[in-house]
Amino acid sequence: MASRLRNLAQERADEVERRVPASPVRLAVLGIVAGVTVALLTALGIWQVQRLGWKRDLIARVDQRVHAAPVPAPGPAAWPHINAAADAYRRVLVRGQFLSGCDTLVRAVTELGGGFWVLAPFRAADGFTVLVNRGFVSSAEARGEGCAIARPSGDVTLTGLLRITEPGGGFLRHNDPAAGRWYSRDVAAIANARGLIEVAPYFIDLDASANRVAKPVGGLTVIAFPNNHLVYALTWFGLAIMAAGWSLHALRLDLAQRRARRRPEDCDT
Template sequence: MLLALAGALAFVGFVALGNWQLERLEWKRGLIERVESRVGSPAEEAPQRARWAAVNRQDDEYRHVAVAGEFLSELDTLVVAATELGSGYWVVTPLRRVDGDVVLINRGYIPQGVEPVPPPKGEVRISGLLRITEPGGSVLRDNDPMAGRWYSRDVAAIAAARGIEAAPYFIDAAANQAGSPGGAGPVGGLTVLRFHNNHLVYALTWYGLALMVVAAGVLVWRESRKVKKRGEPREPRGR
């Protein structure tokens, strides 16, 4: 009885996990479609202060945006990066908008040992992809603001370390923008837009395990029937 109950619970659990992966599959497909449509759309004005509280990953991440203002070049922050060009740093620089608010701009990638080219003086207009803050650090390391070691683009922490108030998002500058000249300077346009989508494989795996539980249950039931029959007394044959 206990074995049957355990098998039933395992079957239900595996089916539930398979169903969950199918739900994740639909979510991931929707995400990919949204991102593709956002990236290819004309740039719209980056969210202003009145909308800051409403900015979220579901509705805004990877939106193609633009912002005008002046770079605060003396407040660069280098964040450890691993890109298709190799290991190095993201150069994150605050930009003071025309209305006075500040947005952090990821000007792009530089290799280790290379000093970032200063951004241009005066008003510029930057286009790129809106990104949601990355609080805390990376999977392996926490940010250390006191030591100036940054492993993620944690907007609030970087702004606090620089003594400024900034929008709760940052912008990945597109290639060849002001302040992102490429070459030896920061290389923009390196936002990773590839999304792992293995949910169908995971779903089939969970459903396969559920079928294995059923098959194992059938085998156990058959063996128990055979044992029971062998243990039954035989009726005497008539003469």
């Protein structure tokens, strides 16, 4: 009995559904939503293609800078115009002397393991001061605050890569100048903590041949730019194709249902 009642109810529901025409408004809304979705996904794919071109150009420019002949480190007149896009990883040279005092040790992890970058103030012959990343030492070699790490004495010529300051600190770790804990090479903060004036807004990563002493180890600059834009672009374009395919399938299904709903009425006439 219950089964018979369910069948009758289903037949009645099917009859009502056949006599209710599909709403053109609903089809229009679905079409608009589908069109906007496909357009948005396609735009995201195009944006990633543009980002891919930009990233490849950046990699090519940086590679050219790294292998170019060194140029004099920018002086005060050029400082307002220093930026990552135009100057990061440019090979530079500077002549002068290391200033007296302790080095600043900045936490680092390199191919040699965990330890510190050793940053020292350098007075250029042109009259300005620049922080020089002399290289890497292990935690055991650091010995306190870096006062025991030997420096080249007298006039020297250094070569290395121009690096843009790293303000703030590391991931979830903020620099603490008062406690002498540094997690990033923040030029302004280090200069202020050491009482330095007229300091360049960048620092220099020394190359492997710049040090006259065995430690620290220079030439460990890692130059790597994540480049996943092609994968992202293919993903967005794939989603756009899927959304378009689903929309067309839904439209065809709706039209087929509308035709099926009309056939019983045609037969009654």
